[in-house]
Amino acid sequence: MRRGLELAALGPAVGDHARVGAVILSPEGDVLAEGWHKGAGTPHAEVDAMAKVDPEHLRGATAVVTLEPCNHTGRTGPCAVALLEAGVARVVYAIDDPGADVHGGADRLRAAGLEVVSGVLASEAEAFLERWLLSVRLGRPWVTVKWASSLDGRAAAADGTSKWITGAAARQHVHEQRAAHDAILVGTGTVLADDPSLTARGDAGELLADQPLAVVLGDRAVPADAAVRRHPRGLVTLPGHDLATSLGALRGHGVHSVFVEGGPTVASALIAAGLADEYLVYVAPVLLGGPRVALGDLGVGSMPARRRLDVLSTTALGPDLLVRARPQHPGPPEHPQHLDDGATLDHHDDGSTNDRSTT
Structure with missing residues (x-):
């Protein structure tokens, strides 16, 4: 055996x-x-x-x-x-x-x-077989939530810039993780703000053999000339605000694992809804301060409600640190949250993200 x-x-x-x-x-x-x-x-x-x-x-x-x-x-x-x-x-x-x-x-x-x-x-x-088994048993893909941040938990500087928080080794590891998942998910704000390709690439910028399916979550239309529409695996758009339903719809596309790079709003909504199965957090040895935090509201109002994690590993990637963790007791909160499309997401091709709120 x-x-x-x-x-x-x-x-x-x-x-x-x-x-x-x-x-x-x-x-x-x-x-x-x-x-x-x-x-x-x-x-x-x-x-x-x-x-x-x-x-x-x-x-x-x-x-x-x-x-x-x-x-x-x-x-x-x-x-x-x-x-x-x-x-x-x-x-x-x-x-x-x-x-x-x-x-x-x-x-x-x-x-x-x-x-x-x-x-x-x-x-x-x-x-x-944990990813595949979870997807079959729960009817939705395994969800890996990723973000890159400074040591003080910021995803961008006060002016919104985030290139480059992490170094080359960490950024390349992100691309390898994209290739190791069936799909990569971002919000419509990411597409509108940054026009990302959402591809998995090598050191020289070449496309890797395994490419994740590009998935865009949100009600706003993806522009006809958006880079993601030229993705080698194609594009899936998921309108609406029910995260569990949206993830379940991906199973119909043969998706058993999804890599979330959708910024603080999407990441926080998934975590608050109890839909995150694993975390990959890339921490750079820099301090930024300011309001651009890596995560938003998680529905944690007091210390007893804090979301406990098990750290599976810590890995040095050049000057940066990768922390791999999982929830101790995953599950939906008492009042599941939905993604508010009034918030848009920035996504940068280094894998770092920042949040922009529309008015």
């Missing part, structure tokens, strides 16, 4: 699929083949592995898979049926598939007389 997780990591980290690995064992316990899911529309891991074995050697074999074999017909056929037809005698997997349409493969295999064992290295598999 641990080898299966290693194989799963070979699959693409972004896209509308789970990363799954599989190992086929002979009745004597020898490895016959290995496989992994290489992306949406390609054979699933167990089918990929079985295709490398002569059919006569599959009879009586054991399939070790990191996720429960699927039980539905989508872009590919049900893996449970493929295992039955191949004559596999035993299936071992780590965690149940939470998808309502695909769950049930294990029951189907048991009903056909196969030995089925579940829960092997379940905690490791849960951690490996």
Whole structure:
């Protein structure tokens, strides 16, 4: 199973699929083949592995898979049926598939007389697939909220300028994180104020191989000549002010993870609504003072209501510090907040942001 997780990591980290690995064992316990899911529309891991074995050697074999074999017909056929037809005698997997349409493969295999064992290295598999599992279970993408700030928590100077708060290493890390998510989200104010490209780029400004889907949140129209309309992955606009509904709509676009760079208003609204799953905070060793804080109102009126975080890691990026953290007890507040489109957001291509309020 641990080898299966290693194989799963070979699959693409972004896209509308789970990363799954599989190992086929002979009745004597020898490895016959290995496989992994290489992306949406390609054979699933167990089918990929079985295709490398002569059919006569599959009879009586054991399939070790990191996720429960699927039980539905989508872009590919049900893996449970493929295992039955191949004559596999035993299936071992780590965690149940939470998808309502695909769950049930294990029951189907048991009903056909196969030995089925579940829960092997379940905690490791849960951690490996955490983004995808959350998106399927909650019906909305995993949300990473990012901001860059000075040591005193400012996202811009008093005059609104924010280039460059952080150094080159931190800015490049932001681009890598964009590429590691299915989508990048900003507000309409960001687009109108800064005309960002919302692409993931390398050190020389070249486009990286993996590009996030560009998502713009808000009611105002994106100009016809906006740079984001030339995004290589395309553009999705989400009107309205219900953040949970907007995030849920992204699941229809195959988005399992979203990188939020929408400025203090969008970031604060998501956090206040209990919709932030992870924080990436890039802190520069500078002091700015003034009113341009990195976050706005979070609905915290007193110390007992403060939002506690677990810091997972701190990483030096040149002169800057990256703090990676997660909520201790994520969840919506008693009175969920909505994004007020009366506030617009500035977004700069270094990944830093500042807030502008319209009148």
